[in-house]
Amino acid sequence: MSSANTRSTLLMAPAFAWLTALMVIPCGLILALGFFRRGLYGGIEYSFTLENVALIFDPLYAGIFLTSAKIAGLATIIAVIVGYAAAYAIAAAPRHRQPVLLFFAVLPFWSNYLIRTYAWIVLLNREGLITQALRWFGYDGEPPSLLYTQGAVVVGLVYNYLPFVILACYAPLARMNPELAEASRDLGASAATTFRRVILPVTLPGIAAGAVFVFVLSIGNFLTPALLGGGRFQMIGNVIYAQFLTANDWPFGAALSMALIAIMMALLTLQAMAAERGAGLDRKEPGHG
Amino acid sequence: MTYSFSAPPIRATLAALAASVVLGAPAYAQMVISNWDGYMAPDAVANFAAESGEAAEMVVHATNEEIMGKLIASGGKGYDVVFVSSPFAEVLNNLGLLEPIDPARVPNLANLYPEAAALPHDPGNAFSVPYAWGTTGLCYRSDRVEGEPSSWSDLLKPSEALAGKVTMLGTDRWLLAAGFLARGYSVNETDQAKLDEVEADLIAAKKTMLAYDDTTFYSKLVSGEADLVHAWDGWCNYGIAENGDIKFVVPSEGSDLWVDTMVVMKASENKDGAFKFINYILDAKNHAWAAENILYKVPNQAAMDSLSPDLIGAFPNMGMTPAELTGFEQLRDVGEASRAYAKAVSAIKAAQ
Secondary structure, three states: OOHHHHHHHHHHHHHHHHHHHHHHHHHHHHHHHOOEEEOOOOOEEEEEOOHHHHHHOOHHHHHHHHHHHHHHHHHHHHHHHHHHHHHHHHHHOOOOOHHHHHHHHHHHHHOOHHHHHHHHHHHHOOOOHHHHHHHHOOOOOOOOOOOOOHHHHHHHHHHHHHHHHHHHHHHHHHHOOHHHHHHHHHOOOOHHHHHHHHHHHHHHHHHHHHHHHHHHHHHOOOHHHHHHOOOOOOOHHHHHHHHHHOOOOHHHHHHHHHHHHHHHHHHHHHHHHHHHHHHHHHHOOOOOO | OOOOOOOOOHHHHHHHHHHHHHHOOOOOOOEEEEEEOOOOOOOHHHHHHHHHOOOEEEEEEOOHHHHHHHHHHHOOOOOOEEEEEHHHHHHHHHOOOEOOOOHHHOHHHHHEOHHHHOOOOOOOOOOOEEEEEEEEEEEEEOOOOOOOOOOOHHHHOOOHHHOOOEEEOOOHHHHHHHHHHHOOOOOOOOOHHHHHHHHHHHHHHHHHEEEEOOOOHHHHHHHOOOOEEEEEHHHHHHHHHHOOOEEEEOOOOOOEEEEEEEEEEOOOOOHHHHHHHHHHHHOHHHHHHHHHHHOOEOOEHHHHHOOOHHHHHHOHHHHOOHHHHHOOEEOOOOOOHHHHHHHHHHHHHHOO
16 A cells, blocks of 8 residues: 555544444434334334335325425525526626625624524514514505515525525636637627536536535425424424424434435435536646636 | 423523532432423522432433433433423333332422322322423413404414414424314324314414414514414413413313423432422422412412412413313323324424
8 A cells, every 4th residue: 555545544534434423323323213113102112114114105294305395496496596696796706806705605604504594583574674674664554474484484595505506606617717708709609608508517517516505405404494484384304303303203203314315315426426527527628627 | 381492481591500510510429300491490409409418410301302212211310300291201100210209208299289199190199290280272462362262263263363373382282282172172182083184174274374383472472473372371471471461361162281290210329319309399489489480380289379469460370270270181191193193293284
């Protein structure tokens, strides 16, 4: 083994041990738990069963997976459109301003997720800031109920995960050789065509990375639907939470978690494949990258 | 009843934390008492230690389910006295984890109301001692709701003026209880056909409901976000404390009786100390703390008799008699049916 190899093994060891101890082993345990029975009093009975796995496909739970995917998908689409535009604007700004703009984009991450979500409650509730602002402008009808709607859940998810999209899309946009776009214009392509045929393909891996992040984090989210949806919108994360913390049905909670992890893994694999393809494109363009 | 995210008064919580930090110092065999945050006097453990000479440490659990997980996993080792709601005390007893209560070592049991010694889950206090009890009903803004709500249907099918301004408890047992009670069923109903009916009723009720809320419903009344909420009696009092127009009523169909209890673990290495602690809490003055500070009724006659009439004047549900309370059906452990309960609640919450 070369010394470089030894060094990289040594450097990798702590992260590897960390991931194994705190990620791989617990996930393995969860996986195993899904195949046991729930004890009468909420404990675990160690006899093998496929009951929990079968229950995932019950129309109720399969339907909740689907609803979660819809809500997460909607949040992803909005976050990608808004985030890409923001990333484009930042990448197009003068170079010395870009770090400052990026700093503001990720600033919300430095405060607690729960607090940021509560801020939306303050804003959206019936007696909240929006209603008060409307009243100030002379509106005196029935205040709108913006909170506890699906829209509020989507807004909360988009808001919380937008910085991921901005960062993921900014990187390829900033790295892109501006001469590519210039060449396209010189060769007669319209601005729209240049964007569609040149800029978009080069930044696609960034979009994919950002989108997968938003989708994966949204579909498993339980705080936002609980707080901004007022419990009226059950996402799969809420069902898992309830199985572990109120129904005391760990085996079924574990089976649901397993299904969720499988969905996430599949998406992350697709994204990694897209990224690889993007890296291949990069290599074919001499002169940068 | 402090289920799910229990949030009794914050100053009590902070003081309890401070006390547990200070008392955490001596490391020798001391008793461990687990309770919800802020559910007893912050200085209770320190005073008990000073009075009895027993070293004790207080730890907190946020939910019944959390402490149940720990107790079942460890067989109860590491805990001496635990505060849990009665259905969970039943489960612990069924699992053989509880020490029978020795009345000879808890003379203050005499302070309990006779009704509190004859609760359906544990007649004669064989394995649990009730700490607080109460019921569930409707908490509302009398200045914004026309007339007095009198039925569970006022919550499930509110008038047009109240549509979108009601909240319901989201915890399995109480959410379903509202549906069961509206149809005149038992709050411990396990018949699947009846459960299905109630599931459909509660799905229909979502259209006129603002949100499910177990923790902040009384602040929604205060702020005006909601006008009528499904509430535990004690928590409605937190709203009444902030706005005198808030009132509590038990619907005519009746309601549930919930009981939070103290139990002694069989694995306790200091059962004598554990019984002394329960006896200490049952002292009229000590038990009255809970009534005066967290505005929950306690099943202790001597303690309730010592309350100021002003307190009961301000919070009328504090004056409910033990006979009224025990006239309601007590929530019991429903065993296997809890999976069906959880599924029904998932279906209700997922329905659009």
